[in-house]
Each structure stands twice: as C-alpha cells, then as structure tokens.
Amino acid sequence: MTALAVGCPYPPCTVPTRDLQPIRHSELRMDTHHRGRVLTLRRIAPVVKLTARSWTVTQESSSGGTERLEVILHRSNHGQDILESESMFMVKEPYYTLSDQGDPTLRIDHPSDLVVCTGSLGNDISCPSSGEPGGAVAATAFAAPVTNTAKECKDEGNAALKQRALPRALAKYTNGLQLVAKDTAANGSIACDLHRNRAYVNLLLNRLDEAKADGTASLTGIKDQEHQDLDAKAYFRTGHAAYNLGDFQEAKSLFEEQQRLAPSDRDAIAYLRKTEVRLHEQATGEYDFRKIRAGLSKTAPRADAASFDRNTEVKKSPGRGHGLFATRDMDVGEIVLCEKAFCVVWGHEDEALTVMTYDVRDDMIRGFPAGLCKAIVQKVLNNPSQIEKVMDLYGDYQGIGKHLIMRDSGPVIDTFKVHDIVARNAFGPGPVYSGGPRAEEDVRNASTGLWIRASYLNHSCVSNSKKEYVGDLMVLRAARPIGAGEEITHSYNESGDYDARTAALKTTWGFACTCALCLAEKADGTALRTKRRALELEADAWAEVEHAAKAKRISIVKARCLARSINDTYEDVRYNGLPRTALLRIRKWLTEATTRDLAGC
Structure with a gap:
C-alpha cells in the first residue's frame, strides 16, 4: 500500500495571482512557503505518474533554472493528469522542500496553488494574470497570439466534443465566449450556441453549477419554432444539472418549462415524472426500495433517490460539538433518516484507493480512503456551491474556514481540511451492492463514502439507531423508541470486545468512548x-x-x-x-x- 505522511498542514494561497509578486528560481529557499510570491514555469520533461503523486521537471522562463514540480494526491482533473494537460504553470506561494526520496522539489498539495495556463500546448495561451505584473510577462514568451474567431472556436469545440475530448471542447467554447465578450459586433446567437454547447459538456464533466449557469445564459426567449426547440434543449440541460445537484423543486420548474416549449418531448415527460417522485420521497420519507434496488448494478451502484431528513435537526450536543436530534417521536423500525451520499467511491471503481498514513500529530498509523478524498476535492472544485456544507463538518484542522473563496476564476480548496473531514466522518457502505458480493474489494480499495447529514451522528455503543445501505442511499432506522428532542446516535464500531472496540475508536475516530456500556x-x-x-x-x-x-x-x-x-x-x-x-x-x-x-x- 502507498504510504503518506500527514499532520503538517499549511493553508492554500488565498491571494489572486495578479496581486502576487514574481519570484525567481534563484530566490527559492528550502522548507519555505514563499508567501505573497508567484513562480512561472514551463514543463520540459515527461510526467512521472505514481499512485498518489505526479512529478516532472520544469524550467523558469526568465533565468532558465530547472526544478522538480510535484503534485501530491490531487493530480488529475477530469481523468487527465494536470501536469500533462498543459506546458505552462504558475505556482502560487511556492512551497520548496524535499520529496520523499530526498530530492529538492516544488510541492503542490492544494490544486488551487497550481494555475494552469490554458492553451500552452497549442496556439492560444491564457493566464489569469495576463496583462498584470509578474509571471504573466514570462508566460506569454512561450505563446503565440490568439487568432481564432468565436465561430471557429464553436466549430473546433464541436469537433472535440464529437471525439469525446471534453476538456478541449470546454476550453474551445470558453475561448469563443471570451472572444464574443470582447467583440461588441459579434452575433448574439453565437454566444447562445456556445453557452448551450458548453452546458452539455459541463454536464458530462459533472460541473453542475456551470451547466446550470450556461443553460440559463443560452436561453433566447425568441418565439419561433427553431428558437423554442433550442430553448427547450437549454431548459433540459439546466434541469438535468439541478436534478443531479438534488435541487428537485428547481429541476421540476425547469422541466415544466421544457415541456411547455416541447410538449411531446419524451425526455421532458420522463424527467418530470422522476422529479415528482424525488419530491415525494423528500417530503414523506416513503420509498419504493424494491424498485431502487432493482435499478442498481455494478456499473450503476448509485441509487436514483432523494434524501429525507425532516425527522432530524442539527443542534449542539453537550461536550460533543454538534449532533443529530429527533424532531418527533419515532417507533422501532421507523425511518429516522434517508440520505444520498454526497460522494462515494466503490471498491471496484478505478478511483478506489486506500493508503497508509503516518500522522505526526498523534504518532498514529492509519488506513485512509485517499480515493474518496480525491473524489470529494474534485467534486467541490467542479461545484463550488457544495463547498460550505462539506467544510462545515468536523475535522481536526480548521484551515481557511468553511466559507467559499473564489480566486483566479476558481474555488480555493484546503485539501488538508478535506483530509481531516474524511478521516472523521466517512463511512463504509457495507460489503454488498445490489445483493451481490464485491469479491474484488479488499483493504487496499475499500468502498467508502461521505454522507453530510449522517456525519452529525454521534457515537454510542448503546445506540438508538441502525443503518443499512441501498446502493449509496443510507437508511437509518430507530433501533428502539426515540422521543422528540432526543439525540440520535449510532455505533461507529459494533465489536463486542471492549479492548478491540476502544482501540478502533481511538485509532480511526480519535476519541475514547465514555458511554455507560464502556464505563x-x-x-x-x-x-x-x-x-x-x-x-x-x-x-x-x-x-x-x-x-x-x-x-x-x-x-x-x-x-x-x-x-x-x-x-x-x-x-x-x-x-x-x-x-x-x-x-x-x-x-x-x-x-x-x-x-x-x-x-x-
């Protein structure tokens, strides 16, 4: 198993690139975070891709000095290695240290600290600080000027989409919209086409926030049949994004608009019906579990269902931070909570990865679901609207806090905080999916997920609830009668052996249980x-x-x-x-x- 040292966190850069001062290779100091500085580099060697990191050799644009650049864990975006995606990078507040092999390296732990200069492998380069002091001047030295028109960008984006080259299609549509914004005489229909096409690409890339924004921006409002058909398509894409975000009421309104413009569209009819079922689940807690299970398989292990949380509320729990409390009386076997996973990685999926970590803070060695941590970071990078509810969960390290910070057209994610949140709140969804054993799963690729609401459940060895899973849908039921206002608990470890149980709680969850049974x-x-x-x-x-x-x-x-x-x-x-x-x-x-x-x- 891959091993990582953890417990020496540092915050990501929260300063826009344009406000950072350039630094040269010769100014780098060992074991130093160069705050307030930015370093511009060009990749000059192939990328070495390891299980939990990638590295390459880079060259500073002005002096020609070379340095190793290493990205830890969060090294890919939409299935493509970040270091391979382009050749030009800007390192914000560079951290110069030694690699695990003892080589001097520029280490990247936070994805937002590495700014990719898009287009640096082709003709059109774009850096966030273009026209500003510092690294942008050096960046443009390697690039040719932009010559494309918006129409050419649209055609090239369509060609890339046809080839399923999604990142390239996204870049081309974005480039086209940038050109439209600069050209006041540009055809407005081109902008709508670019937004509509980019909405589709964003859906495929699970960039749901952007898909919603693009779908809305592409609406023409023109009453002729051709434009109504295009607007119906835009409403579908926007509604699909809202549905996948769990915003079912918004999705219903959007699908209704789609059906108004295209009454015979089967997709509109089907999704409107599905959305009404989700709203019913959300409001009542009534589920057709048999149908949900029938829809699960190894290739589709995630349930199509809504979360139901009306029987619970999050409040402070004396001596234990926050907890989950009952809002009404519940009988044995009654559903307390049904929750779709915010993110789950199954053991049979390529993303599954368990690593061994040595935490210098408490001198403990633990198994850690690194694959889940990577997936969560990727999801919140793609959907900034989801950041605050994740970052509000308990972790040992507070970092830059829970509020959304946008810099250089993207969110700033403190990966060390995500690590600690996953370590303290993730659950394993059990040894089966859709009724069949996962024979290929073991300790190296265990299935793990994060459920936001359920993360507020505190532990008790004498718990009043029990959980089960239907795909990635967690179903929490009352194990005994629960009164309104009573805190809902479940057991993090159900071993009957006191010594094994207390050791596991301390190692995995970081606390000693003082419930009546343990005492x-x-x-x-x-x-x-x-x-x-x-x-x-x-x-x-x-x-x-x-x-x-x-x-x-x-x-x-x-x-x-x-x-x-x-x-x-x-x-x-x-x-x-x-x-x-x-x-x-x-x-x-x-x-x-x-x-x-x-x-x-």
Whole structure:
C-alpha cells in the first residue's frame, strides 16, 4: 500500500495571482512557503505518474533554472493528469522542500496553488494574470497570439466534443465566449450556441453549477419554432444539472418549462415524472426500495433517490460539538433518516484507493480512503456551491474556514481540511451492492463514502439507531423508541470486545468512548473481560458449526450452558439496562433452535 505522511498542514494561497509578486528560481529557499510570491514555469520533461503523486521537471522562463514540480494526491482533473494537460504553470506561494526520496522539489498539495495556463500546448495561451505584473510577462514568451474567431472556436469545440475530448471542447467554447465578450459586433446567437454547447459538456464533466449557469445564459426567449426547440434543449440541460445537484423543486420548474416549449418531448415527460417522485420521497420519507434496488448494478451502484431528513435537526450536543436530534417521536423500525451520499467511491471503481498514513500529530498509523478524498476535492472544485456544507463538518484542522473563496476564476480548496473531514466522518457502505458480493474489494480499495447529514451522528455503543445501505442511499432506522428532542446516535464500531472496540475508536475516530456500556466494561477489569471474550469466541465457534434449525436436544443444552457461563461474567447491578453484547450470537442461535421443554444443565 502507498504510504503518506500527514499532520503538517499549511493553508492554500488565498491571494489572486495578479496581486502576487514574481519570484525567481534563484530566490527559492528550502522548507519555505514563499508567501505573497508567484513562480512561472514551463514543463520540459515527461510526467512521472505514481499512485498518489505526479512529478516532472520544469524550467523558469526568465533565468532558465530547472526544478522538480510535484503534485501530491490531487493530480488529475477530469481523468487527465494536470501536469500533462498543459506546458505552462504558475505556482502560487511556492512551497520548496524535499520529496520523499530526498530530492529538492516544488510541492503542490492544494490544486488551487497550481494555475494552469490554458492553451500552452497549442496556439492560444491564457493566464489569469495576463496583462498584470509578474509571471504573466514570462508566460506569454512561450505563446503565440490568439487568432481564432468565436465561430471557429464553436466549430473546433464541436469537433472535440464529437471525439469525446471534453476538456478541449470546454476550453474551445470558453475561448469563443471570451472572444464574443470582447467583440461588441459579434452575433448574439453565437454566444447562445456556445453557452448551450458548453452546458452539455459541463454536464458530462459533472460541473453542475456551470451547466446550470450556461443553460440559463443560452436561453433566447425568441418565439419561433427553431428558437423554442433550442430553448427547450437549454431548459433540459439546466434541469438535468439541478436534478443531479438534488435541487428537485428547481429541476421540476425547469422541466415544466421544457415541456411547455416541447410538449411531446419524451425526455421532458420522463424527467418530470422522476422529479415528482424525488419530491415525494423528500417530503414523506416513503420509498419504493424494491424498485431502487432493482435499478442498481455494478456499473450503476448509485441509487436514483432523494434524501429525507425532516425527522432530524442539527443542534449542539453537550461536550460533543454538534449532533443529530429527533424532531418527533419515532417507533422501532421507523425511518429516522434517508440520505444520498454526497460522494462515494466503490471498491471496484478505478478511483478506489486506500493508503497508509503516518500522522505526526498523534504518532498514529492509519488506513485512509485517499480515493474518496480525491473524489470529494474534485467534486467541490467542479461545484463550488457544495463547498460550505462539506467544510462545515468536523475535522481536526480548521484551515481557511468553511466559507467559499473564489480566486483566479476558481474555488480555493484546503485539501488538508478535506483530509481531516474524511478521516472523521466517512463511512463504509457495507460489503454488498445490489445483493451481490464485491469479491474484488479488499483493504487496499475499500468502498467508502461521505454522507453530510449522517456525519452529525454521534457515537454510542448503546445506540438508538441502525443503518443499512441501498446502493449509496443510507437508511437509518430507530433501533428502539426515540422521543422528540432526543439525540440520535449510532455505533461507529459494533465489536463486542471492549479492548478491540476502544482501540478502533481511538485509532480511526480519535476519541475514547465514555458511554455507560464502556464505563461498565472498563470497570470489569482486564481479567474478567479476557475470560468473557474466551467464552464468547467458544460460543460463536459453536454457533458456526451447529445448525440451529436441526439442533438436537443435547446441542441446545450445551448452548444454554455456554450462554449461562457468559452471563455469569456480567454483574447484574452494573449492567442493569445495558446490552450484554457477548451473548448476542448464542442467544440468537437459541432463539432459532428448536424449542423444547428442557430443564437447565
């Protein structure tokens, strides 16, 4: 497994490129964050792509000095390695240090600290600081002037789209819109076409915020049939983006507009019906789980469903930050919460990646779902509207806070904060999808996801809720009656072994549990817990071999003796009202076994 050292976070640059002062290669100092500075570089060597990083050799444009440039973990965008995407880069507040192999390197941990000068592999270069002091002057030294017209950009973008070269298509449509903005005599229909086409590309790239904006900008409002057909297409793309963002009420309005302009359009009819189902789920918590499960497969493991959270609210939990609380009384088995994952990476997907991390803050080695962390960073980079709800979750490192910061036409993402949020809030969605085992999944590529609302659930070994998964839809049900205003809890680790459970909670989640069960088991002492654990393992082994449905009388007697021996390790007063977890499996076996009127052993 890949290993990474963590725990030495630093904030990303929050200064626009135009306000940074240029720095030269000769001014770089080891183990230094050069605050307030920017370095312009050209890639002069092939990119070396490793599991959790990429690096290349670059050259400063003015002095010709060469330096290694390394991007850690967040090295790709839309499936393309960032260092391979272009040849010109601007490094904001460069961090000069040693690589893991001991080589001097410019290290990039935050994607927003590396500004890609688009078009530097072709004829048309664009840097955010063009025309400003500093690196932009050097950047233009490697570029030819822009000569395209908006119409040419549209045609080239269409050709790239036909070839599924989505990043290039996006760049061409964007270039065309930039040209239209500079040319007051440009045809307005070209701008609408570019926005409409770019909306489609943004949908394919899951840039949903931009897809909505482009779809709206492409509307003509002209009443003839040709333009109404084009506007219907724009409404569909905008509605599709809103639907995928979970904004179902907005999506419904947009699909209704599409249907008004194109009454016979089957896509409009189908999506309007789907959206009405999502709104019903969102309002009532009523789901057709059978239908949802039937729609899942290895290639489509994400449920088409809405989140239902009306039975819960987020409030402060004394001594534990925030928690999730019931807004009404709920009976056993009743749905407390249904939530679609904000982001999930399944073990069979290429994005799945688990790494070992050594955290210098607490001297602990942990397994970490790096693939999920990468996917979340990519999602919020593409959809800035989603940033604040993710960054509001608990993490050990506060960084630049939770509020959206836009610089150089993109959001600033503190990847160290995302790392700690994932480490403290991610869940594994279980060992099955659509009813079938994932044989290819192991510790190196475990499925992991982030559920925003469920992240506010605090832990208790004696929890009042249980979760299950339907694809990436988490279904939380009441494990016992829950009263209005009561905090909802679930177990982060369900091991019946106190020592294993407390070690796992400390290692994975970073806290020591002080619930009533843990306090009782701690008071038992090591010797008694060891005896109980040995009896539990013996009982579990027995239940594994003996089939309850075919149990003979002597087997039932043996099982009752084992259960009694385990129960004798629990002190009645101390465990009054608490679960006796070591008894769970053997008692289940006895319940399933043939019932007979037997005397004790």
